Amino acid sequence: MTENEVARVLAACDVPEYGVGREVLHAQPVNFALDNRSGLNDPRGQLGQSLAVDMHMVTVDAASVQNLVRCIKRCDLELAGIASSAYASGISALVEDEQELGAACIDMGGGSTSVSIFMKKHMIYTDAVRMGGDHVTSDISMGLGVPTAAAERIKTFCGGVHATGADDRDMIDIGGDTGDWEHDRRTVSRAELIGIMRPRVEEILEEVRARLDAAGFDQLPSQQIVLTGGASQVMGLDGLASRILGQQVRLGRPLRVHGLPQSATGPGFASAVGLSLFAANPQDEWWDFDMPSDRHSGSSIRRAVRWFKDNW
Numbered sequence: 674m675t676e677n678e679v680a681r682v683l684a685a686c687d688v689p690e691y692g693v694g695r696e697v698l699h700a701q702p703v704n705f706a707l708d709n710r711s712g713l714n715d716p717r718g719q720l721g722q723s724l725a726v727d728m729h730m731v732t733v734d735a736a737s738v739q740n741l742v743r744c745i746k747r748c749d750l751e752l753a754g755i756a757s758s759a760y761a762s763g764i765s766a767l768v769e770d771e772q773e774l775g776a777a778c779i780d781m782g783g784g785s786t787s788v789s790i791f792m793k794k795h796m797i798y799t800d801a802v803r804m805g806g807d808h809v810t811s812d813i814s815m816g817l818g819v820p821t822a823a824a825e826r827i828k829t830f831c832g833g834v835h836a837t838g839a840d841d842r843d844m845i846d847i848g849g850d851t852g853d854w855e856h857d858r859r860t861v862s863r864a865e866l867i868g869i870m871r872p873r874v875e876e877i878l879e880e881v882r883a884r885l886d887a888a889g890f891d892q893l894p895s896q897q898i899v900l901t902g903g904a905s906q907v908m909g910l911d912g913l914a915s916r917i918l919g920q921q922v923r924l925g926r927p928l929r930v931h932g933l934p935q936s937a938t939g940p941g942f943a944s945a946v947g948l949s950l951f952a953a954n955p956q957d958e959w960w961d962f963d964m965p966s967d968r969h970s971g972s973s974i975r976r977a978v979r980w981f982k983d984n985w
């Protein structure tokens with residue numbers, strides 16, 4: 674989905690080609706060099722002849738962003754800006770040391786799993802795997818022959834990825850809702866359920882591993898991995914992940930915003946909380962995007978009247 678390019682942009686703003694039909698979503702300076710001195714976080718106030726900057730650019734397919742913008746407009750919502758959810762999860766779920774020394778935030782959502790790597794407080798890489806918890810649910814639904822809603826319930830209440838001997842005897846009722854007690858009563862062992870879930874979760878983690886390898890994650894001084902997102906709540910996931918991704922794995926949830934209702938403090942809210950943090954600290958790039966044209970179209974009362982006219 675996203676494409677990474679660390680572009681060495683000289684002071685003359687020599688932006689490299691990043692492909693037709695793509696737009697820059699984030700462009701963040703990750704390093705400044707003044708003459709022969711590199712590794713500066715902020716060159717302001719220093720004297721020199723030539724200034725260079727390393728930018729990390731995240732580009733996205735312009736059409737998919739325009740579709741999102743359209744959806745939001747049609748809901749009569751005002752768009753304040755656009756950000757990568759992988760980035761948002763990273764800024765909410767990683768602690769300062771992790772962002773500084775090197776860490777990856779893996780946000781396992783419903784339809785996709787995003788990966789973002791942070792180093793020296795900057796995001797230096799992001800990508801996504803097109804699989805998430807919903808794929809696990811659909812595997813259960815097909816494997817056990819139950820509707821999606823039942824599969825989702827079975828997954829969240831009884832699911833897991835690590836079976837023990839006791840799971841052979843732990844029977845789960847997967848009866849349907851036809852009311853036909855004789856024909857519709859079925860049970861399955863928890864071990865069998867785990868047998869359906871585990872291969873998909875492994876597949877997702879293997880794909881994440883491939884993304885981390887492509888990014889050269891193993892070269893970072895610290896290689897902390899933080900799992901978050903709704904689908905990271907599968908029981909036993911951290912153990913499986915540390916076997917596939919590396920030893921330093923922890924489960925994470927959104928930090929830094931206090932006083933949230935209990936229901937919004939879970940890992941599923943990592944990117945939503947991160948977006949709020951990002952919106953509260955807007956950067957220039959936030960405003961670069963092609964905003965809906967009526968952003969500043971007058972007072973809120975006029976907007977309310979227009980909304981009323983449009984909708985009634």
Ligand SMILES: Nc1ncnc2c1ncn2[C@@H]1O[C@H](COP(=O)(O)OP(=O)(O)O)[C@@H](O)[C@H]1O
Nearest residue numbers: 781782783784806807829902903904906907941
């Ligand atoms: N307790 C749980 N155990 C396992 N999976 C869960 C649990 N709660 C939510 N999920 C899964 O998390 C996924 C949704 O994650 P979420 O981060 O909320 O979505 P998204 O970020 O894609 O909007 C769904 O596939 C859902 O089944």
Ligand SMILES: [Mg+2]
Nearest residue numbers: 782902903941
């Ligand atoms: Mg999520």
